[in-house]
Amino acid sequence: MPSKPKNRTGEIYGKLTVLSLSDRRSSSGNAYWWCECECGNMREVASDSLSTKIRKKKHH
């Protein structure tokens, strides 16, 4: 049974601000979060990716 993800709402990782928990889960059970990019786009981002600072330039 997957553990409840840590609440990341409001946290900022690079250009991404975490808005809410997604219903999506990875095959390994990791949670996804809805994040808003500084350019205004919404993205679903895995918890794994949020555990480290996102510095990718090619996110569009």
Ligand SMILES: [Zn+2]
């Ligand atoms: Zn963007």
